[in-house]
Every structure is written in C-alpha cells, then in structure tokens.
Amino acid sequence: MNEPIIRCEGVVKRFGELTVLDHLDFTVDPGEKVTIIGPSGSGKSTVLRVLMTLERINEGVVYVDGEPLWHEQGAKGLEPASEAHLRKMRQKMGMVFQHFNLFPHMTVLRNLTEAPRYVLGLSPREARQRAEELLELVGLSDKAEAFPSQLSGGQQQRVAIARALAMRPKIMLFDEPTSALDPELVGEVLRVIRSLAEEHELTMLLVTHEMDFARRISDRVCFFDQGRILEQGPPEEIFSSPKEQRTREFLHAVLHPEE
Amino acid sequence: MLFGIEWDTSTSWAFAWSILPILLRGMVVTIQASLLGFFVALGLGLLLASLKGVPLKIIAWPAAFITEFLRDTPLLIQLFFLYYVLPDYGIVLPAFLTGALALGVQYSAYTAEVYRAGIQAVPRGQKEAARALNLSERLTFIHVILPQAVVRIVPAMGNYLVSIMKDVPVLSVVTVLEMLNVAKIIGDRTFNYLIPLTMVGALYLLLTLVAAWGVRVLDTRLPKRGIPLK
Numbered sequence: 130m131n132e133p134i135i136r137c138e139g140v141v142k143r144f145g146e147l148t149v150l151d152h153l154d155f156t157v158d159p160g161e162k163v164t165i166i167g168p169s170g171s172g173k174s175t176v177l178r179v180l181m182t183l184e185r186i187n188e189g190v191v192y193v194d195g196e197p198l199w200h201e202q203g204a205k206g207l208e209p210a211s212e213a214h215l216r217k218m219r220q221k222m223g224m225v226f227q228h229f230n231l232f233p234h235m236t237v238l239r240n241l242t243e244a245p246r247y248v249l250g251l252s253p254r255e256a257r258q259r260a261e262e263l264l265e266l267v268g269l270s271d272k273a274e275a276f277p278s279q280l281s282g283g284q285q286q287r288v289a290i291a292r293a294l295a296m297r298p299k300i301m302l303f304d305e306p307t308s309a310l311d312p313e314l315v316g317e318v319l320r321v322i323r324s325l326a327e328e329h330e331l332t333m334l335l336v337t338h339e340m341d342f343a344r345r346i347s348d349r350v351c352f353f354d355q356g357r358i359l360e361q362g363p364p365e366e367i368f369s370s371p372k373e374q375r376t377r378e379f380l381h382a383v384l385h386p387e388e
Numbered sequence: 389m390l391f392g393i394e395w396d397t398s399t400s401w402a403f404a405w406s407i408l409p410i411l412l413r414g415m416v417v418t419i420q421a422s423l424l425g426f427f428v429a430l431g432l433g434l435l436l437a438s439l440k441g442v443p444l445k446i447i448a449w450p451a452a453f454i455t456e457f458l459r460d461t462p463l464l465i466q467l468f469f470l471y472y473v474l475p476d477y478g479i480v481l482p483a484f485l486t487g488a489l490a491l492g493v494q495y496s497a498y499t500a501e502v503y504r505a506g507i508q509a510v511p512r513g514q515k516e517a518a519r520a521l522n523l524s525e526r527l528t529f530i531h532v533i534l535p536q537a538v539v540r541i542v543p544a545m546g547n548y549l550v551s552i553m554k555d556v557p558v559l560s561v562v563t564v565l566e567m568l569n570v571a572k573i574i575g576d577r578t579f580n581y582l583i584p585l586t587m588v589g590a591l592y593l594l595l596t597l598v599a600a601w602g603v604r605v606l607d608t609r610l611p612k613r614g615i616p617l618k
Contacts, residue, residue, distance in 0.1 A: 181520050219522045230517035233615050234535045243531065244521035296521060 428492020546603025
C-alpha cells in the first residue's frame with residue numbers, strides 16, 4: 130500500500146474557547162478523491178485551511194507528502210516550521226475558495242500567470258502558454274483578456290480552478306466551490322471538477338453540500354461532526370446505509386430539507 | 389517695498405497690480421511648503437501605518453500613541469515646539485523647513501489612518517488567495533494589496549493636500565514669508581489691508597481649485613478596472 134499523501138495525527142485547532150478540530154486523525158492516499166461533508170461548524174473547511182497553511186494548528190502533526198507541514202525536523206525533534214519550509218510545502222497544494230478570490234485588478238490571463246511567473250520563475254511566454262491550455266480546459270479561452278468583474282460567478286470559479294492548477298499542485302483543495310453560485314451556474318463548475326477527478330494522479334479534497342455530486346466522484350466520503358470524523362467510507366455506504374445516527378440525521382436534513 | 393519690488397498706491401487698481409508679483413512670490417513659498425509638508429506626511433504616514441500594523445506591541449503601541457498625540461494637539465503647538473525647543477538641543481532648522489516639517493508631522497497622523505483604512509478595505513480573501521498561490525509577503529503587498537488600496541487612498545490624500553495648503557498661513561508666526569504673511573506686511577506698511585487680503589483669498593481659491601482638479605485627474609487616470617469600490 131502507498132504511503133498516505135496527507136496524514137493528520139491528533140490535530141487540534143482552537144479559535145479562542147472554541148475547539149474546531151478536536152484531535153483529528155485523517156489520512157488521504159495519493160490520487161484519492163475525498164469528499165468532506167458535515168454540518169456547519171464541524172471543522173470541514175478548517176481542515177482545508179490548515180492544509181493550505183491559512184490556519185495554524187494548536188496541537189498534533191500534519192504530514193503532507195511524507196513531510197511534516199507545520200513542523201520541521203530539528204535537532205530535538207519537531208520544531209515549528211519556518212516560512213521557507215511552509216513555502217516549500219505550499220507548493221504541493223492548490224486551493225479553490227467559496228468566493229473565488231480572483232485578483233480583481235488583473236485580467237483573467239494575468240490571474241493565471243502571476244504565480245507561475247513570480248513563484249515558479251516561468252518566462253512570460255511559458256506562463257502564458259500554460260494559462261491558455263488551462264483556460265481551454267475550463268472552457269474560457271475567449272475570456273483571457275476579461276476582468277473578473279465581467280464574468281459570471283460560474284466563469285469566475287472556473288478561472289479560479291485554472292489559476293490553482295497553473296501551479297501544478299499534487300493536491301487540490303476545494304472549499305465549497307459552488308456554495309456562492311446561483312443554482313443555474315453550479316453545473317458548469319461541477320463539470321470542470323468532475324473532469325479533474327478523472328486524473329488519476331491528482332489528489333482531491335472537496336468540501337461540498339452537493340451530495341449527488343459527491344456520490345458520483347468520490348472514492349471516499351467523510352462525515353465531520355464536532356471537529357472529528359464521525360463516519361467515513363465509500364459513497365454508496367455513507368449515503369445508503371450510514372451507521373451513525375448523526376450522519377442519518379444530517380443526510381436526511383440535506384436531502385429532504387422540506388420535511 | 390518688499391523683495392525689492394515697489395508698490396504704486398496712486399489708485400486701487402495700480403496698487404493691486406503692483407503688489408501682485410510680491411504676492412506671487414509668497415504663493416511660491418506657500419506651494420513649496422505645502423508640497424514639502426505633503427511629501428513628509430506621505431512618507432511618515434506610511435511609516436506610522438506600517439509600525440502600527442506590526443504584531444509586536446512594543447513597536448505598535450508607541451506608534452499608535454504618537455499618531456493619537458499628533459492628531460489631538462494643535463498644529464501651532466507642534467510648530468512652536470520644533471521652532472523654539474529643538475534649538476535648545478542643538479537642532480537649528482530654517483523657519484521654512486521647520487514649518488514644512490511641522491505640517492508634515494501633523495498630517496502624517498491623518499495619512500497613516502488613510503493608508504490603514506485603504507489596506508484594510510482589501511478583502512481578506514485576497515491575501516489568502518495570494519498565500520495559496522505561494523506568492524511571497526512582499527509580492528502579495530506590491531502586486532495584490534497595494535494596487536487595490538491605492539485607488540481608495542488617492543482621493544483621501546488629495547483632500548489632505550488641500551488641507552495642508554490652507555494650514556500654511558500658520559507658518560507665518562515663525563516668520564515664514566508665505567502668501568498671507570506677505571499680504572499682512574504689505575497691509576502694515578501701506579495701511580491698506582483690504583486689497584492684499586482680498587487678493588490672497590482669491591489666489592488661495594485658485595490654488596486649492598487647481599490642486600483639487602489635479603487630484604481628480606489623477607484619480608480618473610488610475611487603473612481601477614474591476615476593483616469593487618464602495
């Protein structure tokens with residue numbers, strides 16, 4: 130069996146009094162597509178934000194690709210990571226945000242070439258070529274010179290996905306990528322994510338409320354509750370015969386909101 | 389006679405015409421003091437805003453205190469302090485420099501606030517996206533935060549430039565020969581205050597209108613496509 134690409138061991142994250150991740154143990158295999166579901170406040174977005182190094186952890190160790198993420202191997206065991214180490218580790222991951230977070234003062238093309246040029250050191254031509262390939266992948270080749278404000282929400286989110294992919298991450302983190310979209314725009318974004326899910330190499334972590342979608346693309350579904358994984362397994366198992374009462378209640382509330 | 393220029397008191401119009409070059413000499417000083425003060429305020433304000441943003445309290449607190457102190461004490465006190473107290477400690481500056489410095493110091497408290505507000509108005513998601521793309525802190529500030537902050541900062545800074553211009557007459561108390569001081573001297577010597585003071589008022593109006601217009605032109609030229617401004 131392969132070494133897991135992500136391994137969280139006893140991870141604790143607190144915001145003041147509130148414990149958001151409560152001794153979380155969680156592993157993801159290389160190339161695995163994992164969907165995280167659960168009620169709001171269960172810590173599901175926080176996991177992604179910890180992995181993307183947007184939130185520090187209070188306890189525990191996170192390993193990404195065999196190396197500790199928030200720590201470095203020092204003389205006396207693990208020490209808090211330096212910015213240089215964090216930058217090296219960040220390189221392995223890309224993130225797509227609920228609210229897209231495109232740079233509004235840059236064209237679509239510039240949004241895609243900024244990091245490859247200034248972080249990876251690509252030449253303007255290489256960066257542009259890479260960006261154009263990705264825009265074609267997300268079906269927005271004609272929008273290269275547009276500004277984000279001229280695009281629909283669905284188009285903006287597709288640009289954001291392309292922007293993250295431009296850094297060639299091993300792991301893609303999707304934080305509720307369709308939650309801020311009008312219902313008729315959800316489909317175009319899900320289609321792009323789905324086409325990515327067919328890439329065997331790419332590891333994907335997806336936080337979503339789109340249960341049907343999760344069922345179709347995931348290798349595994351994790352149900353988060355109160356900062357831990359309460360239940361996990363193949364999608365058919367979780368959605369058809371959940372073992373835990375809390376999972377059943379949550380799925381019922383999401384799938385039959387009017388009852 | 390002032391600056392070697394004689395005035396002609398035969399008629400009101402002749403008087404006005406003859407003192408115009410003298411007042412314009414004062415106006416040049418007013419403009420110089422305004423601009424120098426403004427640039428000091430821009431630089432010092434950025435420094436104060438940066439220091440206030442430092443996570444270390446031992447740096448951030450004094451910066452916050454200084455800002456508050458500068459904002460809550462009159463310009464005249466700060467000016468007297470620089471002009472009369474500093475020489476006791478061996479620092480002797482010409483009146484003009486002291487005055488411009490005092491203007492810059494006082495207004496740095498205001499510009500610091502403008503910088504801070506402009507930078508804070510950039511949504512947090514922008515910084516997070518930049519970090520997720522592994523942009524360095526420096527690059528994030530220069531390429532992502534600053535361009536979005538500048539369009540919010542420029543109009544407010546323009547207002548302060550006009551304010552500084554209107555505060556320049558305060559420098560007359562430390563003998564700076566700015567426009568109002570020149571007009572007053574002319575009045576003292578000719579016993580005619582009406583004409584020089586009226587002219588100074590008109591010249592001031594002209595000056596501030598031009599400055600405000602310049603700021604507006606600059607503002608419309610700023611690249612702000614796509615940046616949501618509330």
